[in-house]
Amino acid sequence: MPFIHRNTPLRKLRLPQYVGRAYNSTMTPTVTSTYASTVFPLETMTVPGGTETILRGGRHLFPLLPGAFAGVHRIGVIGWGPQGRAQAANLRDSLAGTDIRVAVGLRPGSASAAYARAHGFTEADGTLGDWLAVTAESDLVILLIADAALAAHHRELFAALKPGATIGLSHGFLLGHLRETGGEFPAGHGVIAVCPKGMGDSVRRLYLQGAEINGAGINSSFAVHADPDGHAVDRALGWSVALGSPYTFHTTLDSEYRSDIVGERAILLGAVHGIVESLYARFRLAGDDPVAAYERSCENVTGPIARTISRSGLRAVRENLDPAGRDTFDRAYTATYGPARDLVAEIHDEVADGTELRSVILAEQRLGTRPMAEIGGSPMWAAGDEVRARRAGRALGVDPFTAGVFIATMTAQIDEFAERGHPWSEIVNESVIEAVDSLLPYMHARDVAYMVDNCSRTARLGARRWGPRFQAAYEQIAFPASENPADQAVLNAFCANPAHEALAAAAKLRPSVDIAVV
């Protein structure tokens, strides 16, 4: 190992300057939101620096679904994971009374068959069958099997498609995989994506909760990757409306892929884990007992911080603090923003380059002999049960230090996404709304380690890979720097961040239903 001794003064931290710094990326996705529908009434949403064309959802649009799905008589949903079962059920319920049938396709011998039958998809009425058979009979084939299964079996599924059938995806993983392995989508088939910005369970739960109020659900992006017959936009919008998406925005499969994979490694999952582990240790070292340290770290993020952001936006968390709390927030925020942004940039580079996906593929190969150990065994999680048991008796306030660290990391992701050219709806949904309205409420009901140990393998591998990087950056760089006075320039940039405007615009489209996780 060759060492280069530089004449570096010891222990002098050199942090890069972020305010106003330009970042040159050759990989910026460019997404234009201009598109037209012959079926749905589109709206224009004002976002920083321009507008986006979006579709506001609602059950009043269900009568338009047959028109949107013109030529589609049968929709095949392949897979019965959380997205598969949620989307199959929502599509079926939304299309009830039309002649469009929704069928579920499962692998031979799938243990999910009984579960699907219990939810009304049966062989007897032709709504449950072998995945290749369902694929062969469907005009729109929505591929919702796990990433690893998709990587292993997409060629068989492609080969089974009927001529002209449309391929539907709910995230961009397959595009990344095809690129990395030199594969292609089959010619002559439309390729569309509708990507709910939340867990499958939320997609179903909110749809049911919103039955009485003209709908509720999870916002979705849509993308058209191939459109041989010119019907792709309306099919995608119809699919999204049928899922119950409060609003649907436009992206590309590429931009979706990057924001999705980066987001779950950063503020949606990986960074959250790093935040709560590092803060728990910090509070314990400062003298808190395990329950208090848990309440100031994990419970604070999943509870009052997430709730405040969901209801009132990012700035409100800071504004609600007293002056001493605000000073603590400001020091934590400005010390954290730089290191967190460096990490989001690093993740984005590795995802865009394909390096991250290569790592996932290597890990999948290793998992046969080396199963992933779970991470719920670290000391902090033992305090979770007691904390949850104490909830009824008391209202927990926002911890200003925890809030500063969390919101700085969230803002770092927002800013990095903006600099890389992601559309604003994608930015705020993938950085804020999915976190505070879908994932954090689940983490609040269970715990963060449980989420990390129980999410998709691609997400789980990514969270394990990057969570510790965030933890180390907080402990080794941000926390020591938080002893210094707040950096006013970084703070001013937060206060003036265009994301607040984008988030407020998106919030106007939110139905008045909070997800209820039991």
Place this chain on the structure above:
Amino acid sequence: MPFIHRNTPLRKLRLPQYVGRAYNSTMTPTVTSTYASTVFPLETMTVPGGTETILRGGRHLFPLLPGAFAGVHRIGVIGWGPQGRAQAANLRDSLAGTDIRVAVGLRPGSASAAYARAHGFTEADGTLGDWLAVTAESDLVILLIADAALAAHHRELFAALKPGATIGLSHGFLLGHLRETGGEFPAGHGVIAVCPKGMGDSVRRLYLQGAEINGAGINSSFAVHADPDGHAVDRALGWSVALGSPYTFHTTLDSEYRSDIVGERAILLGAVHGIVESLYARFRLAGDDPVAAYERSCENVTGPIARTISRSGLRAVRENLDPAGRDTFDRAYTATYGPARDLVAEIHDEVADGTELRSVILAEQRLGTRPMAEIGGSPMWAAGDEVRARRAGRALGVDPFTAGVFIATMTAQIDEFAERGHPWSEIVNESVIEAVDSLLPYMHARDVAYMVDNCSRTARLGARRWGPRFQAAYEQIAFPASENPADQAVLNAFCANPAHEALAAAAKLRPSVDIAVV
């Protein structure tokens, strides 16, 4: 982000079983140690499962150097980093009195020129010059510039080579880079490597310290990647002897590259950082003050643990403990081994696949606008000065928990390297000897964070990437599991590990000089 909820019981740790488990890798380097020299007297060293052909060094071999370098009238050392200046000086001193000249080549305007002149390399006597000019005039061109410079400038340097000149490398980075970028070594030129298993500073320091005892230095591996004129082996062995290598063993550039890049990410640097950060936090949480926690973690690894391994091997650390200490060691060892081995396997996969190098290249591109922040600011390093000041007054004993964690990680690397087919000399040098005889003494004199912040960029990036992964694995998996009784099967595998035999064989070749770092 699609989530898959598996019905996993919460908080039940599932650790893979390592004892006796076969690992299927398609990437095992296969290194045979059969080679012949027409100049040097080779020896056979017994290693587990066979023998290796090695060359024992010593100043008595210097008269053979002109024969080994037949046809080489001029050796150009390109670069004045720690390896460059150490190797240039050792080669020059060893070749004094022959007609082989050693010249240093530097980039135009290099700030190192004055430094080189102060060490006796001058333009006036033709031993200092422009890197391309020195390259063009040399029969053996040893490329010791930094990895990033090598990646950027190897084509110019290749183009400047005189016909038939031999290319010399001191690690396999360039091979990995050429593979990743589709480049090749130029045809018609020999390509050899001599890779000291220690820092450049140690290569020079031990050579000087060993002047009176027939030599001392750092063991080196050698590899022949291309040999158009049939002289490659003797040139490489001559180069190694002239550096002062106590013994020289055979490898391939590929195997060297993998073990080198993996080793610095694991037990040589990255894992050490993860070990001391996690243990410091653990001891602080258990009530130790900062100085005591530092002594039980960082100071313990770089001091008594490294010294004991260097003098008496790995098992001696455990055997010297009292029964209570041994139980603590055993629990720490057996809880750590599995998670550490998983990480070494993951790193080896990513290095072999090229993923790790892609990550380094991406990071290099990012560094222009985002310089690496240093990590020496975390709280533990503040205790280092006081700990070092206390050294004179007391003998610090081995902390059994720290020893268990450290030696388990070291053994995990040894076992993973053995399973992947690295030769035993490479395994013990890259996993043990380089650590305890070169790096840890430096870390003891400075500190670990200083080393991480001051090593080569490839090593530094790798340590930052993987150190936190080790830290998280210790904190979240190993430490909780260490509450359980020791796993006897894992412990028996340690006691019977063939590495002890390989290490003892290598230790017999060690000169009786400890490095003195001031």
